[in-house]
Amino acid sequence: MATNVTDxxxxxVVIDTQSDAASATQPSTEKQKNLGRLxxxxxxxxxxxxxxxxxxxxxxxxxxxxxxxxxxxVICFCAHMDTAPDFSGTGVKPQILRNYQGGDxxxxxxxxxxxxVADYPVLEDMIGHDIVTSDGTTLLGxxxxxxxxxxxxxxxxxxxxxxxxxxxxxxxxxTDEEIGRGVDKVDxxxxxxxxxxxxxxxxxxTVEDETFSADGVEIAIKGVAIHPGFAYGKMxxxxxxxxxxxxRLPQDMAPETTRDxxxxxxxxxVSGVMEKAHLSFIVRDFTENGLKEKEALLERITREVLGExxxxxxxxxxxxxxxxxxLVLDKHPEIAEYALEAVRRAGMTPVRGSIxxxxxxxxxxxxxxxxxxxxxxxxxxxxxxxxxSRQDMEKAVRTIxxxxxxxxxxx
Numbered sequence: 420m421a422t423n424v425t426d427x428x429x430x431x432v433v434i435d436t437q438s439d440a441a442s443a444t445q446p447s448t449e450k451q452k453n454l455g456r457l458x459x460x461x462x463x464x465x466x467x468x469x470x471x472x473x474x475x476x477x478x479x480x481x482x483x484x485x486x487x488x489x490x491x492x493v494i495c496f497c498a499h500m501d502t503a504p505d506f507s508g509t510g511v512k513p514q515i516l517r518n519y520q521g522g523d524x525x526x527x528x529x530x531x532x533x534x535x536v537a538d539y540p541v542l543e544d545m546i547g548h549d550i551v552t553s554d555g556t557t558l559l560g561x562x563x564x565x566x567x568x569x570x571x572x573x574x575x576x577x578x579x580x581x582x583x584x585x586x587x588x589x590x591x592x593x594t595d596e597e598i599g600r601g602v603d604k605v606d607x608x609x610x611x612x613x614x615x616x617x618x619x620x621x622x623x624x625t626v627e628d629e630t631f632s633a634d635g636v637e638i639a640i641k642g643v644a645i646h647p648g649f650a651y652g653k654m655x656x657x658x659x660x661x662x663x664x665x666x667r668l669p670q671d672m673a674p675e676t677t678r679d680x681x682x683x684x685x686x687x688x689v690s691g692v693m694e695k696a697h698l699s700f701i702v703r704d705f706t707e708n709g710l711k712e713k714e715a716l717l718e719r720i721t722r723e724v725l726g727e728x729x730x731x732x733x734x735x736x737x738x739x740x741x742x743x744x745x746l747v748l749d750k751h752p753e754i755a756e757y758a759l760e761a762v763r764r765a766g767m768t769p770v771r772g773s774i775x776x777x778x779x780x781x782x783x784x785x786x787x788x789x790x791x792x793x794x795x796x797x798x799x800x801x802x803x804x805x806x807x808s809r810q811d812m813e814k815a816v817r818t819i820x821x822x823x824x825x826x827x828x829x830x
Contacts, residue, residue: 569812
């Protein structure tokens with residue numbers, strides 16, 4: 420198993436699968452299908468005869484049940500193939516630091532990139548581990564190719580181990596998760612699962628059954644344009660209006676000043692000319708009320724700023740992105756409880772956590788597939804400092820296997 424999951428991971432990360440929010444297609448980039456095709460080949464090779472890639476770039480496959488019980492729920496394991504647009508995923512050169520003995524890790528391709536223990540104290544728990552990083556010039560892609568490698572490795576073990584009793588298990592690999600479209604085209608009827616798990620978390624031992632609720636907010640500002648030489652008392656510069664709105668955002672309600680269960684308002688884009696400007700925001704909170712309060716605050720700030728510009732106007736549009744999956748998972752407590760027990764059986768102390776973000780599981784839960792999130796072992800996602808331990812990936816493989824066994828036992 421040691422070589423299986425790590426070798427798979429190293430094979431997958433060198434394939435560029437970066438998604439593109441500016442693209443209107445699904446998948447947003449055709450290159451995501453390159454990984455999908457390889458995964459289908461490998462799934463077929465280990466005996467999953469229905470493995471296939473659909474037109475949207477999704478990979479579906481089934482590990483057939485090997486139990487005599489007919490009432491075992493069909494469960495799904497899911498991971499996403501794309502990497503984030505935040506940092507380059509082209510030309511990934513994975514490095515393995517074997518038998519890590521502590522201290523900061525300087526990356527060879529860009530020696531200014533240093534994974535510091537002070538920033539990532541989880542490294543203190545990885546003494547003796549083999550740690551995989553990029554060379555510092557790209558992200559690594561552990562988010563979420565570690566999850567893919569773990570599901571693939573577990574599938575091979577389950578297929579080759581008739582003594583491990585389990586029900587039918589569906590595998591789903593998605594595209595475009597990083598740009599919020601990961602499950603837009605998933606065919607849940609074809610998937611045919613009752614419960615699911617995304618392998619998309621971080622620290623070994625963690626099971627997450629709660630995410631942010633999330634909205635996007637777009638503000639369009641219409642100013643008053645006039646020749647700057649004759650602008651006295653007449654011009655209302657849309658760029659200045661946009662700047663004033665951003666300047667009035669509470670400093671203690673930003674991603675960089677919040678943690679734990681605090682939500683935030685985060686400007687993600689600004690563009691404009693004198694006549695018109697556009698602002699994009701993401702708003703996050705663990706509760707629906709907290710989300711609505713932040714959106715009301717953003718509208719109040721905008722209205723107050725525009726009140727100082729009598730000739731200008733604005734429109735504010737809110738778009739729902741995803742909701743806290745805990746609202747669904749609390750109705751099916753066994754999903755998280757079985758995962759925590761699987762972590763325990765795999766030799767770790769389980770930790771129940773909340774995600775300051777979302778996963779495909781957030782939307783799948785509300786689409787009818789209640790879905791918790793399990794650690795994949797990666798850290799420093801979306802950055803050149805991304806790293807994952809071989810041993811932690813192996814623990815994730817064991818967790819998947821134990822989870823399959825538990826669902827069969829408890830049926």
